[in-house]
Amino acid sequence: MRPRRVDQNPILTPASISASHPDLHVVGVFNPAVTEHEGEVLLLLRVAEAARAGADGEITAPVYDAERGQLEVHRWPRGTKDLDATDPRTVTVDGRTWLTSLSHLRIARSRDGIHFEVERTPALFPATPYESFGVEDPRITLLDGTYWINYTAVSPLGIATALASTTDFRTFHRHGIIFPPNNRDVTIFPDRIDGRYVALHRPMPEGIGHPAMWAASSADLISWGDHRLVATAREGSWDDAKIGGGAVPWRVRADGRDAWLAVYHGVTRSPMTYALGALLLDARDPSRVLARSREPILSPETPYEREGFFGGVVFTCGLIADGDRVRIYYGAADGVTAAADLSLEEILAGMASP
Amino acid sequence: MRPRRVDQNPILTPASISASHPDLHVVGVFNPAVTEHEGEVLLLLRVAEAARAGADGEITAPVYDAERGQLEVHRWPRGTKDLDATDPRTVTVDGRTWLTSLSHLRIARSRDGIHFEVERTPALFPATPYESFGVEDPRITLLDGTYWINYTAVSPLGIATALASTTDFRTFHRHGIIFPPNNRDVTIFPDRIDGRYVALHRPMPEGIGHPAMWAASSADLISWGDHRLVATAREGSWDDAKIGGGAVPWRVRADGRDAWLAVYHGVTRSPMTYALGALLLDARDPSRVLARSREPILSPETPYEREGFFGGVVFTCGLIADGDRVRIYYGAADGVTAAADLSLEEILAGMASP
Numbered sequence: 001m002r003p004r005r006v007d008q009n010p011i012l013t014p015a016s017i018s019a020s021h022p023d024l025h026v027v028g029v030f031n032p033a034v035t036e037h038e039g040e041v042l043l044l045l046r047v048a049e050a051a052r053a054g055a056d057g058e059i060t061a062p063v064y065d066a067e068r069g070q071l072e073v074h075r076w077p078r079g080t081k082d083l084d085a086t087d088p089r090t091v092t093v094d095g096r097t098w099l100t101s102l103s104h105l106r107i108a109r110s111r112d113g114i115h116f117e118v119e120r121t122p123a124l125f126p127a128t129p130y131e132s133f134g135v136e137d138p139r140i141t142l143l144d145g146t147y148w149i150n151y152t153a154v155s156p157l158g159i160a161t162a163l164a165s166t167t168d169f170r171t172f173h174r175h176g177i178i179f180p181p182n183n184r185d186v187t188i189f190p191d192r193i194d195g196r197y198v199a200l201h202r203p204m205p206e207g208i209g210h211p212a213m214w215a216a217s218s219a220d221l222i223s224w225g226d227h228r229l230v231a232t233a234r235e236g237s238w239d240d241a242k243i244g245g246g247a248v249p250w251r252v253r254a255d256g257r258d259a260w261l262a263v264y265h266g267v268t269r270s271p272m273t274y275a276l277g278a279l280l281l282d283a284r285d286p287s288r289v290l291a292r293s294r295e296p297i298l299s300p301e302t303p304y305e306r307e308g309f310f311g312g313v314v315f316t317c318g319l320i321a322d323g324d325r326v327r328i329y330y331g332a333a334d335g336v337t338a339a340a341d342l343s344l345e346e347i348l349a350g351m352a353s354p
Numbered sequence: 355m356r357p358r359r360v361d362q363n364p365i366l367t368p369a370s371i372s373a374s375h376p377d378l379h380v381v382g383v384f385n386p387a388v389t390e391h392e393g394e395v396l397l398l399l400r401v402a403e404a405a406r407a408g409a410d411g412e413i414t415a416p417v418y419d420a421e422r423g424q425l426e427v428h429r430w431p432r433g434t435k436d437l438d439a440t441d442p443r444t445v446t447v448d449g450r451t452w453l454t455s456l457s458h459l460r461i462a463r464s465r466d467g468i469h470f471e472v473e474r475t476p477a478l479f480p481a482t483p484y485e486s487f488g489v490e491d492p493r494i495t496l497l498d499g500t501y502w503i504n505y506t507a508v509s510p511l512g513i514a515t516a517l518a519s520t521t522d523f524r525t526f527h528r529h530g531i532i533f534p535p536n537n538r539d540v541t542i543f544p545d546r547i548d549g550r551y552v553a554l555h556r557p558m559p560e561g562i563g564h565p566a567m568w569a570a571s572s573a574d575l576i577s578w579g580d581h582r583l584v585a586t587a588r589e590g591s592w593d594d595a596k597i598g599g600g601a602v603p604w605r606v607r608a609d610g611r612d613a614w615l616a617v618y619h620g621v622t623r624s625p626m627t628y629a630l631g632a633l634l635l636d637a638r639d640p641s642r643v644l645a646r647s648r649e650p651i652l653s654p655e656t657p658y659e660r661e662g663f664f665g666g667v668v669f670t671c672g673l674i675a676d677g678d679r680v681r682i683y684y685g686a687a688d689g690v691t692a693a694a695d696l697s698l699e700e701i702l703a704g705m706a707s708p
Binding site: 090097099129130133154155156157158159160176177178179180181182183201203204205206207208209210212214216217218219220222223224225226227228229232 | 444451453483484487508509510511512513514530531532533534535536537555557558559560561562563564566568570571572573574576577578579580581582583586
């Protein structure tokens, strides 16, 4: 597999983006949902913002207080007792965990798929008690003329998946929580199967059970059932620690038959690395895995992928497939957005029966 | 609150039950679902079985292998490196957790609600890969002439909630996973609200988020959506560590208005104790809590509640409400089944606005 990263990478960085609030500054612009709209490539970016630094070395956590309808910044002096900030993404104090940045979703548009104009204001900003720690990692699926946007809703209640919709990317409707916590990395298929909508989701059990990819189906995109296991992490492989959905699956022909191709992310335990691979799923029963990438199709290799806010990460929420060319948009190091072109034929050639 | 425990308590013990398999012996009969059927009180008991002891002090974990369709017993000599058996319910080896007992569901019937005849064979035994560690803690809801049974399906994939149904308690139909892992303590309401079925469920996020009670609704009992928070653990209260659904809610009149009463379990952090309380929920929007028990309505006090397989536990999956009398059936110390009569008026008098 030889992914061809676009020359302009990273195509979007925090410097491309204005902050949404005077108390915040942008620390990441990454993990965009991808679709085509009115002849343009449209990205729905995750924009992560941190509180402007106060006193020296202070740890901060911006939170949206849905009851009061306002932003609040929690602050802890460095050296606070029982404070754990070893993971740059979180701060844990007295057993309670906060995020060091608050994410919202922002639209960017491009004629050529590489040079993007970013809107100055958020498309979806945290608004409910389920979103007080942010809205993250969206995916867009076009169904029946409506763009359905699922995204991660994070709060002290957990990490859940919520649904919104739009027809014009100006007005958005929220449809509430579709997968209760902890469950993220949901991808809704762009077509019904046997009359029902289908999604991959990633429950995150701990203790008994581990994060794994499941499929579910729905009559209305709101209520989901018929939950079935799809795939787990693989011991001894590049995806040995954890896996989850990535880009919205799309229809392909493989070995003369119809199937779905789902680009997913896999985490290598040591050193912790997020890479991308693919699952080939049965056309009629997408909980059945026909084949799976033996090796990653994209791994963190460049400086902007290996170093940054959270280094060693490539993570996708969307792509554009055009014949053999698969243009994957992805977040790199939880900080910037990049793009790479892959060959569908090469992706398929790198897969083996599970 | 003065619960009146029935004189015959515990009304069912492991001695009342024959093992389902020659390699197993019964260690617990507890947490029964409760309904009335053909003029009898019917319990659907959780029967926990452990492997017959082999070599001295050996730790064992019985597992149902769904692919081979047979029972397997995993064995570890005591002193095995990296083995943790401090919790009698589980054994953790090399970061993987197993259960020391395998549960199935068994029917018991009674004319007087106190003396029960237990069937000799399981009603629902583990049968799928989602149930390889057992089926536990059922609840029965009668809707449209069908008895719907939700139960906890435990496996290395996590702790999920599955659905089955029956009309005669002889033939059972499985309907798959309705709440993906980790999610247990589901109670389905015995009536539609605004045309939709409603359930309480208890997602179990870790890290960010804590186990809490949520509500969801469904058009068909299979697909669930519109997930909303109902209640969390309360700092500084008897339910400060964890809460979850208990008995199937029922309609009551309180302060001159209709509402739902849901008996739930709450866990006190130190010393760890499982007790029961009640939530009064809005008749039309059961995600809205009108009132909540200030103190437990039933706490582990008797020897069979305080000592046993897992002491300090009273846990209910069902009750029979008859006017002011509320007969709660409950598991005690994860080992035996007991019953206690409470007064609805007293339960309501012990509640306060949340």
